[in-house]
Amino acid sequence: MKKENQKKLKWLGFQKKERIERIQMLKDNGYLTDEFEQILKKNENLSLETANQITENNIATFSLPMGIAPNFLIDGKEYAVPMITEEPSVIAAASYAAKIVAKCGGFKTTVLDRKMIGEIALYDIIDFERAKNLILKNEDKILEMANEAYPSIVKRGGGAVCLEIKKLEEFLVVYLTVDVKEAMGANILNTMLEGIKPLLEELTNSTALMGILSNYATKSLVTATCEIDSKLLGGIHVAKKISLASKFAKIDTYRAATHNKGIFNGIDAVVIATGNDWRGIEAAGHAFAAKNRKYEGLTTWIFDEKIGKLKGELTLPMPVASVGGSIGLNPSVAAAFNILKKPNAIELAKIIVSVGLAQNLAAIKALVTTGIQKGHMKLQARTLALFSGAKDCEVDLVVNRILEKKIIINSENIKKILKEIRNIYKKNYT
Structure with missing residues (x-):
């Protein structure tokens, strides 16, 4: 206890x-x-x-x-x-x-999982099925080339893991999955994708539109x-x-x-x-x-x-x-x-x-x-008090006074309260 x-x-x-x-x-x-x-x-x-x-x-x-x-x-x-x-x-x-x-x-x-995905979009492809099969047949070679493009991540126990391929309208999209370890992975993925782009173009006799990390990190x-x-x-x-x-x-x-x-x-x-x-x-x-x-x-x-x-x-x-x-x-x-x-x-x-x-x-x-506004009221009043020129020593006084009076929290009312507090101070200390 x-x-x-x-x-x-x-x-x-x-x-x-x-x-x-x-x-x-x-x-x-x-x-x-x-x-x-x-x-x-x-x-x-x-x-x-x-x-x-x-x-x-x-x-x-x-x-x-x-x-x-x-x-x-x-x-x-x-x-x-x-x-x-x-x-x-x-x-x-x-x-x-x-x-x-x-x-x-x-x-x-x-x-x-803890891996990142990058993608290369290929176009000007004549035979999609043949292009896909050629990529899959050479997957090991492509992954090896990706790892050669960023060897330091391989030394840390990470690196390119696998490929996935999808046909999306006129594009053949190659998705590269990489274990990026403690990094977010943008530089790693983008470097690897640039590294394998020429090989993919050569294998498929196509043109690469782009190679880029995806922020949609579903892995x-x-x-x-x-x-x-x-x-x-x-x-x-x-x-x-x-x-x-x-x-x-x-x-x-x-x-x-x-x-x-x-x-x-x-x-x-x-x-x-x-x-x-x-x-x-x-x-x-x-x-x-x-x-x-x-x-x-x-x-x-x-x-x-x-x-x-x-x-x-x-x-x-x-x-x-x-x-x-x-x-x-x-x-x-x-x-x-x-x-x-x-x-x-x-x-x-x-x-x-x-x-x-x-x-x-x-x-x-x-x-x-209670509604969302109740929790915001005090902090909103503090922000407006500062915005209205209240000094640190005056902020709590302004906030407490406006909450006690239960009036609408806006700049006009905050300024009135601040003026009242300063007038009271002047009467008592001058």
């Missing part, structure tokens, strides 16, 4: 602490080493020198808030998850849902699941509503788009924090949402009345990397990996999909109970 209480207390008041105190709590809880504690305290970011090397026409760097969502229990391991987002309530919602799920055993994950699927006691959600009626909301997102495209955007509120935040390609991850996820030839909600929530539990599941392509790109260049990204205890690519993918499922649970629960 003592051990359980210690676990509950280690994040106590985290959201109310000052920034430096939160960093100290991360360190005290074993999520941060001395080196990265200093990086976070000094707020070290991507240097202008490095930025100038990794993008064109560079003029500055751009900052976004980085926060922590504690309470995640994934496959029996506890995580404090770094998230980069400017949208109010995302981190709070993820942490809230994670805490509920942790009380019921946490998230369970399955990795269905890098990860599934996260959880089971939650309906009592922790507010009762059976809430659990049933969440289940119905999940069903609704499967059949209504208008709802599905917003439903999935909510999932990516969490996923993007972790993908960005870890220096990965959030655009590629989103493209893969939205394509996967349309895998049944209709755009659908990505999560599935089912209420099991026999055991009184809500069961959730999310499967997504998640080809993230633990090396390459900006991962080794940005101090904030390096700090994020330190907080996550240096996960490999597979572990990171499991964390990210679990965060997506948690984010969705929090959003749907809010929608079917």
Whole structure:
């Protein structure tokens, strides 16, 4: 019992602490080493020198808030998850849902595979069947040539695995599957595809239109699941509503788009924090949402009345990397990996999909109970207070006053409240 209480207390008041105190709590809880504690305290970011090397026409760097969502229990391991987002309530919602799920055993994950796919489109083909047979007959030679184009991945135990071929109208498409190990794989795939293109053209007496990695990473699927006691959600009626909301997102495209955007509120935040390609991850996820030839909600929530539990599941392509790109260049990204205890690519993918499922649970629960705006109100008021010129010491006063008065949160009302507070201060202290 003592051990359980210690676990509950280690994040106590985290959201109310000052920034430096939160960093100290991360360190005290074993999520941060001395080196990265200093990086976070000094707020070290991507240097202008490095930025100038990794993008064109560079003029500055751009900052976004980085926060922590504690309470995640994934496959029996506890995580404090770094998230980069400017949208109010995302981190709070993820942490809230994670805490509920942790009380019921946490998230369970399955990795269905960890490979990437690239494709070469051939055209001007006279005999498709003959061309296909020639490619298959020379598959070993083609794979060997692909590996010769990128020998370093072979040394690390990866490399080209197999070919698949499809006829799509006037195109013969050759799909190359590659084990990219800890990398995301774009450079590996694109180099290999360029390497085998001339041989494919020669074998089939055709022309290659292009050779390119596909972001639709259907061989890098990860599934996260959880089971939650309906009592922790507010009762059976809430659990049933969440289940119905999940069903609704499967059949209504208008709802599905917003439903999935909510999932990516969490996923993007972790993908960005870890220096990965959030655009590629989103493209893969939205394509996967349309895998049944209709755009659908990505999560599935089912209420099991026999055991009184809500069961959730999310499967997504998640080809993230633990090396390459900006991962080794940005101090904030390096700090994020330190907080996550240096996960490999597979572990990171499991964390990210679990965060997506948690984010969705929090959003749907809010929608079917109090409504989405209630959770946003305080953070929205803070943002508007800052935008209206409130100083740090005035923000909480403005927010508390407008919530007490229960008036509409907009710039005009925020400015009135700020003026009232400043007038009171002048009367009392001048």
